[in-house]
Amino acid sequence: MQLSKKTYTVQEATKKMEHYCAYQERCHQEVRQKLTGMHMIPEAIDIIIVHLLEHNFLNEERFAKAFVGGKFRVKKWGRRRLAFELKKKDVVKVNINQALREIENEEYIEVFNGLAEKKADSIKETNKLKKRKKLIDFLIYKGWESHLVYEKANELIP
Missing domain, CATH: 1.10.10 (Arc Repressor Mutant, subunit A)
Known part of the structure; x- marks a missing residue:
């Protein structure tokens, strides 16, 4: 007996990703991974990501600032670790630097x-x-x- 994988329409996946992004700030990489895990085709992934960006569910600058603020205050990470972890998430340098400047x-x-x-x-x-x-x-x-x-x-x- 084979378990059938749940398939999603673009609309269903979009709704699911809106909730995913509304719950907590996400970076593009996390959203892309989640959609890939949902077995969405690359074209659908691009459509959904564009939708999330246009409707402000996904904002990498906001993500970087939230990430830096949280990890700095809770885990007490220094700037080098913060920058490294954001680079691992493919956040662009401009957003990394902007977020790091938020720390007094x-x-x-x-x-x-x-x-x-x-x-x-x-x-x-x-x-x-x-x-x-x-x-x-x-x-x-x-x-x-x-x-x-x-x-x-x-x-x-x-």
Whole structure:
């Protein structure tokens, strides 16, 4: 017995994608993947994406700003990680830079300092060099700029 795959008309798929985009900001790549998963043909995918763009369900600049705001505030990612993750989602450089400019420098440094201090306190390593390395690796992984990271690591773990 073969399971039949659900097929969608362009209208059904469009409605489904309107809900998908209204629920949460999406990038073009996510929408395209979702439609491909729904077994839509490339021509239909293009028609639906154009519809979503024209009706403002899909807006990559808005997506980039929401993504950056969320990941920065919740996961405390630095600019390098934010830019990298957006590039992986095929967001254009202009939108990435626009979104990154939304983060105030003062708030950026404040979040960085808070994160670094909290992490430094939580590392149970007694060897200063190992402890400093763990802190540096953690902050670099989170996408913070290396000059900030090394400066802070040397300040917190002299």
